[in-house]
Amino acid sequence: MSVSSLNGKVVLITGSGQGIGKATAEHFGKLGARICLNGRSAGKLKVVGDELRAMGVHVQEVAADVSDPQACEHLIAECIRHFGQLDVLVNNAGIASRGTIAETTPESWEQTMKINFNGAVNCTYYALPHLSESKGSVVLVSSMAAKVGVPGHAAYSASKMGLTAYARALQNEFKKEDLHCGLVFVGFTENETAKEILGPDGEYKSIPNRKGVKTASRESVAQAIARCVTQRKNQVTLTLMGKAQHILLKFAPGLVYFLLRRSFREYEETYR
Numbered sequence: 001m002s003v004s005s006l007n008g009k010v011v012l013i014t015g016s017g018q019g020i021g022k023a024t025a026e027h028f029g030k031l032g033a034r035i036c037l038n039g040r041s042a043g044k045l046k047v048v049g050d051e052l053r054a055m056g057v058h059v060q061e062v063a064a065d066v067s068d069p070q071a072c073e074h075l076i077a078e079c080i081r082h083f084g085q086l087d088v089l090v091n092n093a094g095i096a097s098r099g100t101i102a103e104t105t106p107e108s109w110e111q112t113m114k115i116n117f118n119g120a121v122n123c124t125y126y127a128l129p130h131l132s133e134s135k136g137s138v139v140l141v142s143s144m145a146a147k148v149g150v151p152g153h154a155a156y157s158a159s160k161m162g163l164t165a166y167a168r169a170l171q172n173e174f175k176k177e178d179l180h181c182g183l184v185f186v187g188f189t190e191n192e193t194a195k196e197i198l199g200p201d202g203e204y205k206s207i208p209n210r211k212g213v214k215t216a217s218r219e220s221v222a223q224a225i226a227r228c229v230t231q232r233k234n235q236v237t238l239t240l241m242g243k244a245q246h247i248l249l250k251f252a253p254g255l256v257y258f259l260l261r262r263s264f265r266e267y268e269e270t271y272r
């Protein structure tokens with residue numbers, strides 16, 4: 001599929017009121033796709049929707065919490081009611097979370113898993129009949145943290161690692177139906193100032209600035225997501241650091257875990 005073939009396609013991007021999701025909506029919109037925006041805040045969606053309409057994009061906003069299966073059923077039904085079809089589902093909605101295993105409460109674990117893992121599963125479940133019909137694409141926005149258990153971020157790592165198992169099963173179950181599923185392992189990316197992180201106690205706080213880390217632009221992530229769809233790739237690993245981690249995990253996994261333990265010391269200095 002070429003990039004021009006996205007013209008007129010219907011693309012639903014969860015968590016598109018800000019950040020990578022918003023950049024992805026803008027990018028697909030520029031490529032001629034019709035866009036269904038989603039997030040919990042109707043106010044944020046209205047702002048992004050108006051921006052896209054000003055660019056000439058056909059757009060519909062549907063506020064829904066992806067951790068709630070009923071809300072996801074409503075989200076997909078609204079998308080179909082408005083556009084009559086669904087070609088691409090980008091499961092992007094997600095939260096950052098932190099906490100050591102000893103301090104992270106069951107409630108904080110549940111919150112991370114319900115949004116980052118169940119959120120993608122819920123949306124995909126209700127979208128599958130429509131995506132099978134269109135021979136479309138499901139994209140799962142994952143992270144470098146899905147390839148290792150990151151100390152200080154076990155719940156986040158587990159929620160993203162779970163997406164890998166889900167994607168592999170989906171890729172095999174739907175191979176005959178020609179339905180594409182792509183996993184995008186996103187590396188460190190520039191954050192919106194409004195971005196927050198869930199703490200081990202279940203409280204959200206502003207995310208601290210990353211020190212000494214080169215971050216990718218949100219637009220470059222959006223472009224990679226679009227390429228994953230048009231080239232029907234099973235998986236994509238972003239950023240130089242992400243690619244280096246991928247290779248090192250094959251040939252020198254001990255080094256990766258040594259570096260993770262070192263970054264855990266920095267984590268402890270940041271949060272103690």
Ligand SMILES: NC(=O)c1ccc[n+]([C@@H]2O[C@H](COP(=O)([O-])OP(=O)(O)OC[C@H]3O[C@@H](n4cnc5c(N)ncnc54)[C@H](OP(=O)(O)O)[C@@H]3O)[C@@H](O)[C@H]2O)c1
Nearest residue numbers: 015017018019020039040041065066092093094143186189
């Ligand atoms: N930034 C990075 O460095 C990085 C690295 C690797 C992977 N990622 C992944 O990329 C994705 C986007 O991250 P980001 O940095 O753009 O985060 P962000 O700026 O916090 O944006 C997340 C978006 O998801 C929405 N959202 C959160 N919970 C939701 C829910 N329960 N239901 C529906 N929407 C929900 C938020 O809107 P509302 O609050 O209005 O719902 C927001 O629009 C996430 O899956 C993240 O794990 C990011």
